[in-house]
Amino acid sequence: MNITDLDWHLYEQRDHLAERLASDVAERLQNAIESRGGATLAVSGGSTPALFFEQLSYAAIDWQKITVTLVDERFVPESHERSNAKLVKEKLLKNAAAEVRFVPLYHDTARVEEAAARSSGEVGKFDWPLDVVVLGMGLDGHTASFFPDATTLEMLLDPSTSERVLPVQAQSAGEPRLTLSLPAIVSASFLALHIEGENKRDVLEETLGELGPEFSRTPTRRVLDAATTTPHIYWAP
Ligand SMILES: O=C(O)[C@H](O)[C@@H](O)[C@H](O)[C@H](O)COP(=O)(O)O
Numbered sequence: 106m107n108i109t110d111l112d113w114h115l116y117e118q119r120d121h122l123a124e125r126l127a128s129d130v131a132e133r134l135q136n137a138i139e140s141r142g143g144a145t146l147a148v149s150g151g152s153t154p155a156l157f158f159e160q161l162s163y164a165a166i167d168w169q170k171i172t173v174t175l176v177d178e179r180f181v182p183e184s185h186e187r188s189n190a191k192l193v194k195e196k197l198l199k200n201a202a203a204e205v206r207f208v209p210l211y212h213d214t215a216r217v218e219e220a221a222a223r224s225s226g227e228v229g230k231f232d233w234p235l236d237v238v239v240l241g242m243g244l245d246g247h248t249a250s251f252f253p254d255a256t257t258l259e260m261l262l263d264p265s266t267s268e269r270v271l272p273v274q275a276q277s278a279g280e281p282r283l284t285l286s287l288p289a290i291v292s293a294s295f296l297a298l299h300i301e302g303e304n305k306r307d308v309l310e311e312t313l314g315e316l317g318p319e320f321s322r323t324p325t326r327r328v329l330d331a332a333t334t335t336p337h338i339y340w341a342p
Pocket residue numbers: 149150151152153154176177178179189240241242243247248249250
């Protein structure tokens with residue numbers, strides 16, 4: 106994978122990026138609805154996507170035929186301030202998108218592994234592959250919840266797993282996580298990586314230049330390398 110194998114969408118301002126990403130995602134979802142009667146969208150959490158979610162919530166598309174889920178989730182209940190489901194419900198599930206079907210990943214189980222097994226079964230009932238997946242990236246090169254210090258990183262990045270959702274234990278993650286698996290992400294018909302700021306641009310360019318063996322590359326690079334369609338990079342300063 107190198108810079109020319111990606112579709113770059115660069116903007117001067119974050120609000121322009123949010124408008125365009127929302128428009129591109131909405132178009133892909135509506136196209137999926139027109140071709141097969143439904144569409145699936147998986148979004149990431151964190152601090153970057155709020156403006157994009159707000160813009161997407163106004164899209165005039167057939168939201169009642171769309172299912173939204175998360176790329177990853179912290180193992181906390183929706184009432185918790187760190188919940189990605191909370192973020193999505195506050196920023197995306199409103200306006201035109203208010204009634205969309207949302208499938209969270211968190212379950213109130215004793216162990217994150219049990220929650221992963223339950224959500225794996227639930228998202229496994231979707232029409233696969235997903236139509237749209239929007240990823241973020243951390244400054245450590247993680248994407249989804251594929252943290253470089255995850256105890257089971259190679260399992261998380263296993264391209265042959267049949268699991269759709271996996272549990273994650275990683276010191277740097279803050280709490281146990283739930284994440285879509287690598288094949289669930291990279292098989293998306295439209296795969297977008299949404300990053301903002303110079304630091305993340307530098308991290309991305311560094312990871313694209315990695316020459317070491319595959320297993321030593323950052324998780325973001327491993328995902329981009331495994332993508333079945335040309336990944337779209339959305340960036341603003
Ligand atoms: O649960 C999460 O935190 C996200 O899904 C995660 O993968 C996120 O995309 C990156 O950590 C970037 O987060 P920021 O947007 O906060 O920089």
